[in-house]
Amino acid sequence: MGVAPALAWTIALSGGGAALAHAVERGLRRTMPDVDPGPAAPVQIGVERAPAQTDPWFYSAAPAIALFGVALALVVIPFGGQLVGADLEVGAFYYLVVLDFVSLAIALGGWGANTPDAVEACYRAVAQLVAYVVPLGLAVIGPLMMARTLSTVAIVEAQHRAGLWYVVAQPVGFALYIATGAMQGYRAPFTEPFASQIHGGVLAAYGGAQALVWRVALSALLFTIAAMGAVLFLGGYAGPIGGPIGMGLKTLGVLVLIVLAGRFFRARSTAETLALSWKVLVPVGLLNVGLVGSLILLGVGQSAFR
């Protein structure tokens, strides 16, 4: 793709993905009224908000930075062999890095809004970043090891060539990805930075168009996480139903899984999230890396042409 089509594709994907994720999540939330919606809670688009003592630079930049981070991450997600914004050599690693801009945006927005709830959200979001970043990396390393590449398109091709979705070979890695994906997307049970106790945190400080940008960014964030899960573990655009439609269905499946999984666990505080991350998820992730390494030595997931 050239630069202009890639730009148009990414913008369309951000908007479409956000709309899809928002609609699906809203429908699913109806069936689980007891669960804190977190970032899926309604935003105040009709109301103009102007907190009294903002840091004006951070306050106004934050929603744009969040959307920017999500859109950057969507660039490397392939919906077809050619239907990808840019097939980078280091695509999967790039994805992990640029999606952290959402955490930065929540921290900046929370501090910049300078209301008690928003500053609390700033602290919680940074703590959650520390909690998810290591186990998420460990979950993503599994497919990278098996595919022997960092390029997202090549990961899909490797699964296709080997005739094996990595969810079959690495169920532990997939479960780890779902758990850390919920942390990364601030979805239940890890909704603490957007909890209703602090009135939605950062979201309560924004209104009007800026609140709409937050809405799009946070919904597109969930869509992006689900799409990357489909690429890494479910064979991406290759498979029985190929192309963008198959990829869309797989993304939808992972999205529904992340949202529905939240109803089976009670909400975790930030401290509990950190404890879970370091005491359970990181050791499980390290074990999974060892397990995947052994499977690769046994020839699982490797095509004959390597």
Add this chain to the structure above:
Amino acid sequence: MEIAPALQIVLFAVFAAISVLGALGMATTMSMFRSGVFLMASFFGVAALFLLLLADLLSLLQVMMYLGGMLVMILFMVLFSSDPGGSMMAGMMTMTRVEKAFSRGLSRPSPMATPHGAGGGMDMAAGHDMSMTTPARKWARHFGWAVAVVLSGALVLRPVARATERALPDPRSPERIGDLLMGKYMIAFEGAGLLILLGIFGAVLLARPSERPDPEDRGHLRAAVDAPPPPPEEG
């Protein structure tokens, strides 16, 4: 991807300006939080320069390290400073033009601050001396200029050979870096890993509850920590 030479120069100017202005903002703004974010922006500018040199992995590593690292550092900095948002300082200090530019929007009237100069040569706010002028400031400025001149001179005159022009971008750089880390530089790599592991052990040890009883005079502090939080406000 090929970038036209003219565009390369423009991009270099933009990213270099981000790094330099970020560093300047870090040193001159009155808000500790802004200071940390400016430092982050400066490092991101450098990361973009790496990207311009086609070192994509290095650039991403730079962003990854400093995004999370700086955010955590800022939070700890905020915990231990009395005016992290800078509103008190910006509201009462006499600032230079650069300091004013990077502190724009921070100032708000503070009931605790006294007007500049009223404290008998000290800038007082809420009982703290907030003066930014130290005896070292005068010669530190000259020293800073001297360093800048030497570094710019070295850059312009370039006493070392331009080795980078001969190096071609390597599409398999992640693999090569991995080989180097696990081959040639394995001792250093594993040594750093061991050091970090020991650091984690130290942190865990420090965070464990102490087995010794608290001294008498700390009893009320312990009670304050253990007290249940007040119920959240309704509304």
